[in-house]
Amino acid sequence: MNPTASVDVARAVEPHEVDKALEWEPRVGEASWWQTRQSRESLVERLLGLFTDPGAGLTRDKTRRRGLGKLLDWLEGQPGETWQDRWMASGVDDAGFEWTDLPL
Numbered sequence: 001m002n003p004t005a006s007v008d009v010a011r012a013v014e015p016h017e018v019d020k021a022l023e024w025e026p027r028v029g030e031a032s033w034w035q036t037r038q039s040r041e042s043l044v045e046r047l048l049g050l051f052t053d054p055g056a057g058l059t060r061d062k063t064r065r066r067g068l069g070k071l072l073d074w075l076e077g078q079p080g081e082t083w084q085d086r087w088m089a090s091g092v093d094d095a096g097f098e099w100t101d102l103p104l
Helices: 015-023 040-051 058-076 083-090 096-101
Strands: none
Touching: 040 058, 058 083
């Protein structure tokens, strides 16, 4: 392959192609799935298993455990039947990068 060679991959989009693309609506995502219905204990076990590095040291593990506990305590105070319901009701999804200010 010649690194200096270029290929023109851009092409003009025909107006009928734009109209066709606008006809498609995005699929509605599921509001609930098995992870959102887990008990707190099962959720903690699963998340700590995913995000805790045994080689990272006990202090880091305690910090993650404490942070997860605080977040779940806060979410449990939000209205809803599932973790996802509570997350959406809390407003954090609309808060963007500032979402961490809400549970604190």
